[in-house]
Amino acid sequence: MRRLLAFILIAVLSGMGLRAADEVRIMTFDEGDGFAESRVSCIIQDRAGIIWFSTWDGLYRYDGYRLRNYKARPGDNCPLEANRIDYIRELADGNILCRVRSDYFVFNRTSRKFTPYTGPRSAHDVRYMPDEATQRMVAAMPRYAGISVRILYKDRQGGIWVYSMLGLDRISFVSKPISNRKATDAPQEEVRGLMEDSKGRLWVADKNGYVRIVGRDGRLAGYLDASGSLRPAPVLFGHSVYCIREDSRGTVWMGAKGSGLFRLTPSDKGFAVDRYVANNPIDGDLNHNDIYSIVEDSYGRMWIGTYGGGLNVATVGPGGRVTFANSGNGLPPVHEGDVEIHRLAITPGGVLLVGTNTGLYTARIERNTAAMKFHANRRDPADATSLSNNRVTDIVQARSGNIFVSTYGGGLCRIMSTNLLSDTITFRPYTTDSGLASDVVMSVTEDKQGRLWLVSGASLSCFVPSTGVITNFKRSMFSGGFVFSEARPLCMADGRLVMGTTQGILEFNPAELKKSSYVPPIVVDCGSRVELGPNEKSLSIEMAALDYNKNEQIEYAYKLDGVDETWNYTTDSHIRYANIPAGKYLLHIKSTNGDGIWTDNERTIEIHRTPAFNERPMAWMLYGGLLLVALYAIFKVAAYIRRLQRELSDIKMTTGEKVEYALLKHGERHVPGQGAPEADVERERDDAWSAKVWAYMERNMANAELTVDSFAQDMGMSRSVFYLNMKRVFGVTPNNFMQEARIAYAKELLRAHSGNISEVAYKCGFSDPKYFSRCFKKATGMTPSEYC
Template sequence: MKKIFILIYFCLFCYGILCAQDAKKMVVYDEKQGMNQWHITKMLQDRMGFIWISSWDGLTRFDGYEFVTFKSRPGDDSPLENNRVRDIQLAANGDIYCLVDDRWFLFSQSKGTFINISDDENEKLNKVKTKNRLRLTKRKKVQKMGRKMVDRQGNVWFCTPDSIVKTINYRKPAVPFVLRSSDQARYFFVDRSGNYWVSTQKDKSVSIYNRGNKLLGYLTPTGEISKKYVPFSTAVYAIYQHNDGCIYLGTKPGGLYKLKSRKKDFEVQHISLGNDKANSIYDIKADRVGRLWFATFDGIYCLHEGRVEHVRQTKGWKVRCLHFTQRDILMAATTTGLAVGRLSNKTIGDMKFHLHCREPKRVESLGNSATMDILETADHQIYVSTESAGVDKILSHDLLADQLEFKHFDKTMGLQCETITAMAPYRKDWIWVVGGYTLMMLNTKTGEVRNYGTGFFHDQYRYSDARPVCLPDGRWLFGLQNGAFCLSESELSKPGTEQRVVFTGISVEHAPMQYAVAHLRSLTLNKHQRNLRISFSTLDFSDIEAPCYAFRLHEGDKWIFIGKEHTVTLPDMQPGDYELQVRSANSAGVWTPGIATLRIHVTPKFSETIWAVILYIFLSLATIFTLLYIYLYIRRIKRKQHEVLEAYLALLEDKNGVGQEVTKEREESEQIVSTEEDDQMMKRIMQFVDEHLSDAEIGIVEMAEAAAISRSGLNRKMKKIVGLTPAEFLRETRIKRAQQFLLGTSKGVSEIAYICGFADPKYFGKIFRSMTGVSPTEFRQNGGKADK
């Protein structure tokens, strides 16, 4: 009899576990998770939410991600003689009192250091400790004092001899939908009578339920409704009810089945679309004139008046979904792109589609060519789900354009999963987005995303391709790879846990992380510090799954979604002021208002300040003005030198008197240059040149002797006065004299060359052309006009 009672109790206990939605989970923290000391003396939670643990290895802080230990280290000027922390108490200002052996110290959270306290304060803390111990002794709870704790979320923490155990109480919001076996849910459908149909893949079942969620039975291949499980002919992948009330089942690879309702069962008619690929039907839709269209793995087929037609262009296409717009535009999601075509009165087989694929160099193109589902909202916005690029919203108004523009919703926009298998409309402005391991909601107006993952369901789900459907009782039915579950809207409307993000660590220029930053509100980086890494946490110890985070650097900027990553790295920051804001999503997928803010000032180098810019502008202007002055000065000097040269050459021409009258002014020895010494030297040179111009043998040495100056001095003086070397001056003089003879006499070119000191007439012609641009003969013919 005793064994029978035990068996009955065990069965009732198991039944209670299976039916109950409330559950518990235990999490163990030991050395593998970062605990560095098993001898724990006490635990407490401070006002910000950190868990503090005292042990014989110092004071440890836990933020939900890592354990950080504060203790005395060599050379750190800590007053602690050892790290045996036997007790901890929370101070009024949020700091932690630590009892090390028989002496109390204060741990400052803002500085991350231990501080000595007065003897009076130490004695007061000892009295409080003794009083608490006596009180707990009467209640026989001395052994449990400090070794068990309940945090703000209601989680129970207690110490074991070698670890810390956290017990989380939670409630599963989803109710399992009982299927015959743990099989993949393929399709959900609610007919016009309010019954809903559920098809599965491997066991090929089609189960039918009434409005009261009672199983009516299983659809048999002959159309009967069996109370016992009977598989259908093949797995059903699509269900559609036509205007005439007939229900069509698209199967894989059995083709199409038409069900005509009778009193208690259905009349079944099998229709083959063609080959095995054509008989793999993934979706069924009807246009406004009643023609049925089928998405198959051999393209698009149409059934009208008992005749099956194939759209020839789509042959070989693997089509997963079909959608008709109000303007008779047919859209098809295929594995190679999004096909768009207009219905016409022409032959169905000749219908043309434009296939939109991913374009690598165009951001506005489709995110991924492999498309899964198409959804049009009540306000006629069209969304396309992709195999690995999230959801794309069509922005183009003309769906028949050669190029469509898309807006992408992916992980950068907040989606936790980018493999989107199905979509369904939810409430106004919201749609369901079903991913591989995550259920999401997208707001079509604001772009807000809510992720419902393990933290919300307290379970790990792997979703199937089945579109979610709203059941007659208002619950939503979701398909899984191993079953299905129901979710009521009341669970979605619950606010979830309130979270506030707290900064937990800061590393500057790749230095070791500084952890005493929870109270930090502003940070200044010097001119050599440009790299920053910041960690944070929500301090919510109830979450089974880590929350999602987003950050931005300025108020009003677009949020940058970083998923479950709880650190932000800011490399090579530019000088200026920043306002780092971090927010998180709670277990209900809602972004909470508890935003952590840190003002950051990056000090600029001098080269990056406005004063440096002003200095650079001033130096640039000064350089420009200096170069301009030098340029103008050189031009002035060269002009003056040219004028002096022309004056002396003119003086030489006047003295020569070839074809010209000698004026009284030039006969007088007027001073041409600024100094009398230079003028006298030039006159001696001019006299020497005038006397020896026809002598081809004279050179610089003879000129220097005539001017009574050294060769180098002559060269320097003449460059200064006329801008030419003595050799250049002699050549210039000879060419000027030759021009006079060419214009003023009828002598031949060779004779003039010899008279002007050129030993070779050909060399004379070459030099003359190089200086005037024409030959001597052309110069005479042109009347003295030169090209140069």
């Protein structure tokens, strides 16, 4: 919706009855928002909070984001005779009753279709009537001067809906933005140094080289010139001052970028200025000219944090002479290499904390600075309790005693350890996941109520440590076109906060930054339960937090139980999920209101996705059964193939043995005169060998892996000799011998009823009972079962 800034009025118009801190905002709906230039006849707000308005071009729905138009279109079977709707109201079932001329129709919110209305028609046209005060207030606005205006509705957030020849407007009343204040006409006035001195005066230093002092009463005390005098008109100090500190003696110390350190001693004309620059650190001079932070210890020494040279300790000696201790003349270095220091802090217990670009360093302050030992704490990616980011931008110890460390990119960290002199300090982080506006926290300060104010480039975050509540203040709360600078904010003695910006200072009382406590209801384009079919694995839900007075973009958080481990944060008003597993889930949705405050408006939606057949347990059981059947079939086929291979091998061996026997037989020689004694000796030898063969066969009768080769090897013969002896002694080949021996043994077992046919087959060396049955029938003419 187009915001008409030309018609945003400061609420000082007489008779309007608005607070001085309020202003009027007018929002106009036009074709760019999807609203045709059509006459508006009636407006209502339903129980859910959605705005509906009837026009001469159909029915419109508005949820703070989108305008939706519903009307009759060619060929859609809509019963509306015309799209001019003269009156609407909500029915008890939540649907919208529409009057078209003298006929009534119902717009069904679920089907988004019109149907004829058949219910009672008494007292339908009860329209909103504005009171006289509202009419006078609208009539007094310059936008509507001299034209006819119809005030159609006042919604629950106080918004007034007006229709005129200028179109459809919504008038709302919002807090007036807080403005910055510049001291000069320079295009940019980036404030980097702020301090409240012991006299209650505000010191403001900017990068243009001005240093001005404002009295407790708000009047300008003067501009500081290079000599230390205070001038009533803008005059350059001439250096870009980044930090200002008043010590316990009333002396003011100022650190500048590139210009070293300045010591201002009060005098009759203002201040006597002494300047210290980097020269010869070994001889007690400053070691770097970029100075970002200054603090004082209990010994009255000033600790100087430089951006590149590490630490310097300034000691004021007799006669006001200042000497510096640093890593070049005895002060232990914070760590090896150049150190870029952003901020220093000293606890009441005397522990120095050093915030740098490479982590947080701590040491106990000793009178003899050479005896100090620094401890380093840096980010450990594997440890959630380590420092969240190594670039430390600020350090503050709250009145509660808790110490907070801000980082550039890691949000805010609270130190949880009681021992600060350790390399393993534990931290608790607060980031955008906790509700911060940004993880880039440039500085932080504590106000009179114990709240921490965190400064980011384009926003402020107010953090209440005791409750963990975070309130964000973004651009809409401020005017002036600035961003915040890295200057540490000031909490003045009277409770005011002063912030440095790129366009001067921003000064306000925290009570002036008012946030809406409105809790917007969340509406979605589905019911409280969503059913998804087996093939519907994706989900898209359109949602809207109904806050029509939004000053900021509404943020949403959503989480689907069983799918998301943490909340998802977004400013998109759509939720999308893909590849949702089958099952039942609960979707949680919550949001901020229009002022960026997280509210207790969580809504839940039940989501049930019916599993496809292949996602059901029965399917997996069936698949498992089929797999087992397939494996069994593969096993049986493999066994059958092995049996065929064995039979083929037996056939090949028998043929080979016959050939070998023929060759051996052909090579035999008859020895004339061979007598009977030699024959007897040969017969005895054959009998002994026969007994040995039978004994071996009996021992290996059940061995299904017995082969001719292994048989011959165990007999101590070659295959050919073994074959020849088997033919000569037994008259059969080795394979036939083993087969006949096994069949003979099977007969004995079957006659003795020693087990069933399968058991007999295994005892006789057959690995397949079916193969055994075929061999038995071939040898005996009957099956094993017929034999026994």
